[in-house]
Amino acid sequence: MFGRRSNSLFLLVYPGVFFFIRYKMKLKFLFVLLGSFISLYSWGQTVGVDTIHLKEVVSYGKLKKYQSGAKIETISALQFDANRDGSLEQLLLRTLPIVLKSRAGASSNIRLRGTSPNHTSVNFGGINLNSLTLGESNMSNIPMYLFDEVGVQFGSASTVNGSGSIGGAIHLGLKNNWTKGVKAEARVAHGSFGEELYGTKIHIGNGKFESVTRLYYYKKDNDFKFTNTAVYDFEKGIYQKEDRQRNANIENKGLIQEINYKFSEKETFIFNLWLEKDWHLIQQNMQENYYKPDLREPYEDKNIRLWTSYKNAKKAIKYEISGGYVYDNGIHNKNTDGTIQTQRIIGEACVEHELNKNISYKIGAKASRIYPTVYTYSGDLEYEDRVDFYASYFHKLNRKLTATINLRQGLVTDFTVPFTPTFGFKYLVFSKETHALNINGNIAKSYRVPTFNDRFWGDQGNPNLNPEKGMNYELGFKWNYSTTDIFGHIQLNTFYLNVDEWILWRKGSFINNEGEKKDDWHAKNVQEVESKGFEFMTQWNYSLWGVKTVSGVNYSYTSTEPKKSIDPTIPVDRQLEYVPLHMANFYTITSFKNTDISIDCKYTDKQYTNGENDKILSSYFLLNFSVGHQFKLNNNNKIKIKGILNNIFNTDYQSSFGYAMPGINYRLSLTYNIN
Numbered sequence: 001m002f003g004r005r006s007n008s009l010f011l012l013v014y015p016g017v018f019f020f021i022r023y024k025m026k027l028k029f030l031f032v033l034l035g036s037f038i039s040l041y042s043w044g045q046t047v048g049v050d051t052i053h054l055k056e057v058v059s060y061g062k063l064k065k066y067q068s069g070a071k072i073e074t075i076s077a078l079q080f081d082a083n084r085d086g087s088l089e090q091l092l093l094r095t096l097p098i099v100l101k102s103r104a105g106a107s108s109n110i111r112l113r114g115t116s117p118n119h120t121s122v123n124f125g126g127i128n129l130n131s132l133t134l135g136e137s138n139m140s141n142i143p144m145y146l147f148d149e150v151g152v153q154f155g156s157a158s159t160v161n162g163s164g165s166i167g168g169a170i171h172l173g174l175k176n177n178w179t180k181g182v183k184a185e186a187r188v189a190h191g192s193f194g195e196e197l198y199g200t201k202i203h204i205g206n207g208k209f210e211s212v213t214r215l216y217y218y219k220k221d222n223d224f225k226f227t228n229t230a231v232y233d234f235e236k237g238i239y240q241k242e243d244r245q246r247n248a249n250i251e252n253k254g255l256i257q258e259i260n261y262k263f264s265e266k267e268t269f270i271f272n273l274w275l276e277k278d279w280h281l282i283q284q285n286m287q288e289n290y291y292k293p294d295l296r297e298p299y300e301d302k303n304i305r306l307w308t309s310y311k312n313a314k315k316a317i318k319y320e321i322s323g324g325y326v327y328d329n330g331i332h333n334k335n336t337d338g339t340i341q342t343q344r345i346i347g348e349a350c351v352e353h354e355l356n357k358n359i360s361y362k363i364g365a366k367a368s369r370i371y372p373t374v375y376t377y378s379g380d381l382e383y384e385d386r387v388d389f390y391a392s393y394f395h396k397l398n399r400k401l402t403a404t405i406n407l408r409q410g411l412v413t414d415f416t417v418p419f420t421p422t423f424g425f426k427y428l429v430f431s432k433e434t435h436a437l438n439i440n441g442n443i444a445k446s447y448r449v450p451t452f453n454d455r456f457w458g459d460q461g462n463p464n465l466n467p468e469k470g471m472n473y474e475l476g477f478k479w480n481y482s483t484t485d486i487f488g489h490i491q492l493n494t495f496y497l498n499v500d501e502w503i504l505w506r507k508g509s510f511i512n513n514e515g516e517k518k519d520d521w522h523a524k525n526v527q528e529v530e531s532k533g534f535e536f537m538t539q540w541n542y543s544l545w546g547v548k549t550v551s552g553v554n555y556s557y558t559s560t561e562p563k564k565s566i567d568p569t570i571p572v573d574r575q576l577e578y579v580p581l582h583m584a585n586f587y588t589i590t591s592f593k594n595t596d597i598s599i600d601c602k603y604t605d606k607q608y609t610n611g612e613n614d615k616i617l618s619s620y621f622l623l624n625f626s627v628g629h630q631f632k633l634n635n636n637n638k639i640k641i642k643g644i645l646n647n648i649f650n651t652d653y654q655s656s657f658g659y660a661m662p663g664i665n666y667r668l669s670l671t672y673n674i675n
Contacts, residue, residue, distance in 0.1 A: 065360075065394055065404075066160075066362065066392035066393075066394050066404050066406060067153075067160065067404060067406070067422075067424055067442075068394075068402045068403060068404040068424040068425055068426040068440065068442075069404070069423075069424030069425050069426055069440040069441045069442035069474065069476075070153060070154075070155065070157070070424055070440075070442050070444075070474075071153065071154040071155060071440075071442075071474065071476060071493050071535075072151055072152070072153045072154075073096060073151065073152050073153075073154070073537075074149060074150070074151045074152075075091065075095055075096075075149065075150045075151075075152075076539070076550065077149075078550050078589050078591075079091075079094075079095045079550070079587065079589065080144070080148075080149060080150065082589060082596075082598050082626065083095070083144060084144050084145055085144075085145065085187075085189050085197055085644075085667060085669055086143075086144060087105070087108070087139060087140045087141070087142055087143060087144065088122075088139045088140075088142035088143075088144060088150070088170070088172075089102060089105075089108040089139035089140050089142075090144075091144050091150060092110070092139070092150075092152070093585070093602060094585065094587060094600045094602070094624070095554075095585075095587065095600075096152060096537075096554060096585075097535055097537070097554040097555060097556035097583050097584065097585060098110065098112060098152070098556075098583075099111045099112075099114075099558075099578070099579060099580060099583060099604070100139060100655075101117075101578050101655055101656050102140070102655040102656065102661070103283045103655070103656050103659050104222055104224075104245065104248050104283050104659065104660065104661055104662060105140055105220060105222065105250060105662075106140060106222070106248060106250050106280040106281070106282070106283055107138050107140055107280070107282075107283075108138060108139040108140040109136050109137075109138065109139065110136075110137075110139055110167075110170075111167075111578060111579055112154065112167040112168040113154060113155065113167050113168065113495060113497060113531055113533070113558060113560075114167075114497075114529075114531035114533075114558045114559075114560030114576060114579045115166055115167030115168075115497070115499065115529075115531065115560075116136075116167075116502075117135075117136035117137075118130065118134070118135030118136045118164060118448065118451065119164065119165075119166040119167035119168075119448060119468075119470075119499070120136075120164070120165065120166075120167045120168050120169065120170065121157070121161045121162075121163075121164045121165045121169045121170070122137040122139075122142070122169075122170045122172070123161060123169060123170065123171045123172065124172045124272075124274065124305060124307065125272060125307030125309065125322070125324065126307055126309075126322050126324055126346060126348050126366070127305055127307055127324055127326055127344075127346065128161065128162070128163075128164060129142075129305075130164055131328060131330075131342075131451075132328070132342045132344070132370060132372065132451065132452055133328075133330070133340055133342060133372070133374060133451060133452050133453045134451060134453065135164065135448075135450075135451035135453075135454070138278075138301075140250075141252060141276070141278045141301065142172070143216055143218065143252065143254060145187070145197070145199045145214070145216045146214045146216060146254060146256050146274075147172050147173060147174060148173055148174050148175040149172075149173035149175065150170065150171070150172060150173065151170070151171040151173065152168065152169075152170050152171075153165075153168050153169045153170075153171075154168050154493065154495070154535065155167075155168055155442065155444065155472050155474050155495055155497070156168075156422070156444040156445070156446035156470050156471075156472035156497070157169040157444075157446070158408065158420045158444070158445070158446035158447055158448075158470070159390065159406035159407065159408040159420050159421065159422040159444060159445075159446075160390075160406065160408075162366070162386075162388050162408070162410060163386075163410065163417075163447060163448050163449040163467075164448045164449075165446060165448075166446040166447070166448055166468065166470035166472075166497075166499060167470075167497075174212075174256070174258060174272065176210065176260050176262075176268070176270070177203065177210065177212075178205060178207055178208070178210055178260070178262060179203040179204065179205035179207075179210050179212075180205060180206060180207045181204075181205070182202075182203065182204050182674075183202075183203040183204075183673075183674065183675050184200070184201065184202045184203070184673070184674045185199075185200060185201040185202075185671060185672065185673050185674070186199070186200045186671070186672045187199040187200070187669060187670070187671045187672075188669065188670050189667055189668065189669035189670075190667070190668055190669075191220075191644075191665060191666055191667030191668065192224070192662070192665035192666050192667070193220060193221050193222055193223055193224045193662065193665060194219065194220055194221030194222070194223065195219070195220045195221075195665075195667060196217075196218070196219050196220070197216065197217070197218045197669070198216065198217045198218075199214075199215060199216035199217070200213075200214075200215050200216075201213065201214050201215075205260075207262075208261060208262045208263075209260070209261050209262075210258070210259075210260040210261075210262075211257075211258065211259055211260075212256075212257070212258040212260075213255070213256075213257055213258075214255065214256040214257075214258075215254070215255050216252075216253065216254055217252075217253045218250070218251070218252045218253070219249070219250060219251045219252075220249065220250040221249055222245055222248040222249055222250060222283075222662075223244055223245055223246070223248075224244070224245050224660070224662040224663065224665070225242065225243070225244050225245075225663070226243055226244070226245060226286075226652070226660040226661070226662075226663065227240050227241070227242060227243070227652050228240070228241040228242070228243035228286045228289070228290055228660070229286065230285065230286035230287040230290070230658060231243065231286065231287065231290045231291075241290065243286070243289065243290055243660075245283070245289060245660055245662075246284075246289055246293050247281045247283075247284065247289075247293075247294075247295060247296045247297075248280070248281055248282075248283040248284075249280065249281045250279070250280045250281075251278075251279045251280070252276075252277070252278045252279070252280075253276075253277050253278075254274070254275060254276040254277070255273075255274070255275045255276075256272065256273070256274045256275075257272070257273045258270065258271065258272050258273075259271040264314070266312070266313040266314045267311065267312050267313070267314055268310075268311050269308075269309070269310050269311075270307075270308065270309050271306075271307075271308045272305075272306070272307045272308070273304075273305070273306050274303070274304075274305040274306075275303070275304055275305075276301070276302070276303040276305070277300070277301070277302050277303075278300065278301040278303075279298065279299070279300045279301075280298070280299060281296055281297060281298055281299075282297040282298070282299055283659055283660075284297070285658040285659055286658055286659065286660055287658070289660070297332075297333055298332075298333060298334060299330070299331070299332050299333070300330070300331045301328070301329070301330050302327075302328075302329040302330075302331075303326075303327065303328050303329075304325070304326070304327040305324070305325075305326050305327075306324055306325045306326075307322065307323075307324040308322065308323055308324065309321070309322040309323075310322075316353060316354065317351055317352070317353045318351065318352045318353070318354075319349070319350065319351045319352070320348075320349070320350050320351075320352075321348075321349050322346075322347070322348045322349070323345075323346060323347045323348070324344075324345075324346040324347075325343070325344065325345055325346070326342075326343065326344040326346070327341075327342075327343050328341065328342050328343075329341045337375065338375045339373050339374060339375045340374050340375070341372070341373040341374065342370060342371065342372045342373070342374075342452070343370070343371045343373075344368050344369070344370050344371075345368065345369045346366070346367070346368045347366070347367050347368075348364065348365070348366040348367070349364060349365060350362055350363065350364025350365075350390075351363060351364065357396075358395065358396040358397075359394065359395050359396070360393075360394045361391065361392060361393045361394070362391070362392045363390070363391045363392075364389075364390055364391075365387065365388065365389050365390070366387070366388045366390075367385070367386070367387045367388075368385070368386045368387075369383055369384075369385055369386075370383060370384045370385075370386065371383045372384070372452050372456075374452065374453075374456070374457075376456075376457050376458040377452070377456045377457070377458075378456065381456055383413075384412065384413045384452075385411075385412070385413045386410065386411070386412050386413075386449075387410070387411045388408060388409070388410045388411075389408070389409050389410075390406070390407065390408040390409075391406070391407045391408075392404065392405070392406045392407075393405045393406075399428070400427055400428040400429075401425065401426070401427050401428075402425065402426045402427075403423070403424070403425045403426075404422075404423070404424045404425075405421070405422070405423055406421065406422040406423075406424075407419075407420075407421050407422075408420045408421075410447075410449075412449055414463075415449065415467070416467070417447060417449065417467060418445065418447050418467060418469055419445075420444070420445040420446060420447055421444075421445060422442065422443065422444040422445070423442070423443050423444075424440070424441065424442040424443075424444075425440065425441050425442075426438060426439070426440045427439045427440070434481060434482055434483055435479065435480060435481045435482070436479070436480045437477070437478070437479050437480075438477070438478045438479075438480075439475075439476070439477055440474075440475075440476045440477075440478070441474060441475045441476070442472070442473075442474040443472070443473055443474075444470075444471075444472045444474075445469070445470065445471055445472075446469070446470035446471075446472060447467045447468060447469050447470065448467060448468040448470075449467055450462075450465045450467065450468075450503055450523070453523075454503055454523040455523070457523075459512040459513065459514075459516075459518060459520070459522075460505075460520055460521055460522040460523065461522075461523060462510075462522060462523045462524060463513070465503060465523060465524075465525055466501045466525050467501065468499060468500070468501050468502055468503055468525075469499070469500045469501055470497060470498065470499045470500075471497070471498045472495065472496070472497045473495065473496045473497075474493060474494070474495045474496075475493070475494050475495075476491060476492065476493035476494070477491065477492050477493075478490070478491040478492075479491070485542065485543050485544055486540065486541065486542055486543075487540075487541050488538065488539050488540035488541055489538065489539060490536075490537075490538045491536075491537050491538070492534060492535070492536050492537075493534060493535045493537075494533070494534040495531075495532065495533065495534070495535075496530075496531075496532045497530070497531040497532070498528070498529070498530050498531075499528070499529045499530075499531070500528045501525040501528075502525070502526060502527045502528065502529050502562075503523055503524070503525055503526065504523075504524065504526040504527065504567070505521050505522065505523050505524075506521070506522070506524060506526060506567055507519075507520065507521050507522075508522070510522045510524075524566070526565055526566055526567050526570070527562045527563075527564060527565040527566070527567070527570060528562065528563050528564040528565075529560060529561070529562050529563065529576065530560070530561055530562075530563050531558065531559070531560040531561075531576075532559050532560075533556065533557040533558040533559050534556070534557055535554070535555070535556045535557075536553075536554070536555045536556075537552065537553075537554045537555075538552050538553050538554075539551070539552040540552065546592060546593070547590060547591070547592045548590070548591045548592075549588060549589065549590045549591075550587075550588070550589045551586075551587060551588035551589070552586070552587055552588075553584070553585075553586050554584060554585050554586075555582075555583070555584040556582075556583045556584070557581065557582060558579060558580070558581065558583070559575070559581060560575060560576040560579045561573050561574060561575060561576060562574075562576065569611050570611055571611055574608070575608055576608070577607070577608050577609055577610060577611075578607050578608075578609065578656075579607065580604050580605035580606065580607050580619075581605050581606075582603070582605035583602075583603065583604055583605060584602070584603045585600065585601060585602040585603070586599075586600065586601050587599070587600035587601075588600075594629055594630040594631070594632070595627070595628070595629045595630075596627070596628050596629075597625075597626070597627045598625070598626045598627075599623070599624070599625050600623075600624050601621065601622060601623045601624070602621070602622045603619070603620075603621050604619060604620055604621075605619050606618055606619045609656075609657040610657075615657050617653075617654050617655075617657055618653070618654075620651055620653035621649070621651060622646075622647050622649075622651055622653070623647070623648045623649055624644065624645065624646045624647065624648065625644070625645045625648060626642060626643060626644040626645070627642070627643055628640055628641060628642030628643070629641055629642075635675075636674060636675050637672075637673070637674055637675075638672070638673045638675075639670065639671070639672050639673075640669075640670070640671040640673075641668075641669070641670055642668070642669045642670075642671070643666065643667070643668050643669075644666060644667045644668075644669075645664070645665075645666050646662075646664070646665050646666070646667070647662065647663055647664050647665060648664060649664075650663040650664040651663070
């Protein structure tokens with residue numbers, strides 16, 4: 001914990017603060033101008049395996065090297081490409097056993113391993129995208145068209161990502177291709193219920209310098225038909241009325257501009273600017289949709305995210321210096337007087353030293369200064385400083401055993417943050433000519449600093465909240481198999497996660513900051529939650545007679561129950577709301593020459609939605625199908641046509657109680673590539 005007079009510490013660990021908040025409007029104009037200039041200037045790997053692996057080959061990426069034993073899944077290139085027209089929500093639902101609570105594509109939040117939406121961080125470079133006021137990210141607002149890869153860490157990741165990674169972390173990636181020449185892509189997609197997507201990507205470079213511009217525009221009317229179970233049909237004598245969704249429109253647009261420079265193979269500089277504007281009409285529940293057909297409740301998010309990094313690995317001691325700026329602004333119901341805005345200045349520096357090929361360590365520090373401007377906050381809250389010091393140690397003890405240790409200590413203005421260590425290991429049980437078996441384990445502490453709303457929202461915020469604390473235990477097995485025509489894996493991960501001091505907003509009596517007794521909604525450390533279960537995942541790649549197929553089955557069993565609660569209305573030892581006990585999905589993608597066909601399906605178990613047992617979401621099953629074909633005009637020009645049919649069985653289901661979801665729907669896309 002450190003107080004308001006922490007400027008010297010902040011400046012010490014922040015390697016280059018080049019923004020000042022008082023120049024905010026000038027900066028925003030500069031960013032937009034820079035992105036436009038680069039866009040105008042720019043205008044003018046799935047890896048195949050065809051050999052037998054004699055022994056396991058391990059690639060230690062940025063995330064994995066210092067996290068032995070952690071479960072980190074990277075969406076395959078083939079799966080990623082199949083879902084590039086959609087959002088992060090759609091990608092995760094179709095490829096991993098992950099639960100998301102959705103409202104017709106306008107809003108979606110994640111519940112990784114039974115935790116709450118603000119227990120999973122979503123990261124872009126060194127930026128956590130989660131709102132500092134609400135504490136979570138809207139998965140529907142993150143378009144996959146702008147990105148190249150997605151990695152998901154299951155289980156506590158606070159020692160690497162800091163606050164808010166109790167349940168896990170998602171990493172959005174951009175690949176540095178170091179383009180030589182010019183490469184461009186244009187994409188158009190149209191679908192049911194007024195869905196439209198327009199996107200373009202332009203790469204230009206000389207092998208050392210690279211400029212990449214990514215633009216997209218997305219809209220959807222969301223005027224689908226559904227069965228309204230909240231309205232009584234007198235003719236049929238039941239609560240089922242044919243209805244159409246109203247006032248749930250979506251309109252999103254975004255730009256990512258990259259400028260990358262490679263001084264040498266071991267010295268690089270990257271600059272990423274992400275501008276985003278997301279607008280939607282908040283979907284009303286079934287009852288209001290029918291009885292209040294003219295009710296329109298718009299919500300708009302405006303975001304500026306900038307991240308730049310310099311890496312130097314030319315000597316034994318490698319180092320990296322990074323910095324960023326984030327501007328988030330939310331406008332509810334066109335109320336511009338009700339400002340909900342935050343700005344962040346971020347700086348990070350780290351060094352890594354490989355003592356030999358088996359031992360290495362990394363130490364670093366990351367600092368953020370946050371300026372909240374929210375109409376209900378006290379004027380005394382000018383800014384908040386957050387500083388994290390971290391250290392990681394990697395040791396390959398022998399050919400079979402690898403171990404890592406991670407340590408992190410955070411400091412937050414006028415707030416105490418717990419120390420979070422992590423220990424992990426990976427052990428190679430055996431390795432044969434065609435197959436190998438690994439065992440991995442992980443023990444990790446994690447935490448979450450309460451959001452600004454939790455602590456400072458008028459009289460209802462509670463500045464005396466404790467941080468949420470998590471303790472995670474994990475054990476996994478992974479069997480890899482590879483021959484000339486078939487390779488893949490089967491893995492099983494078991495986990496136990498305890499989250500104490502879980503924060504909820506509850507209605508009741510409390511004493512506000514002025515010592516007055518009030519009866520209203522307010523934030524409190526309410527309960528202790530225990531989540532345990534396992535995940536079974538497979539992925540197989542086949543190659544036969546020129547036909548290539550990737551398929552997989554995922555299943556998760558997640559038992560998440562409150563064990564202690566100070567609120568008597570919360571059921572103890574019962575499954576937590578919006579966490580299905582069982583969830584499974586299956587996918588298969590087959591490619592022959594220039595044609596690919598994919599099928600995927602998902603099963604979601606029943607879900608409780610409140611403290612009583614009177615509002616339970618029924619289990620449901622969704623099936624989707626797609627087919628695409630690429631036409632090669634010449635060596636430099638290609639066109640791909642793709643069609644997707646979602647919810648083939650026209651399943652009537654709900655992801656959030658009382659809110660309609662679309663039935664069967666389609667999307668057609670046309671992509672033109674110039675290389």
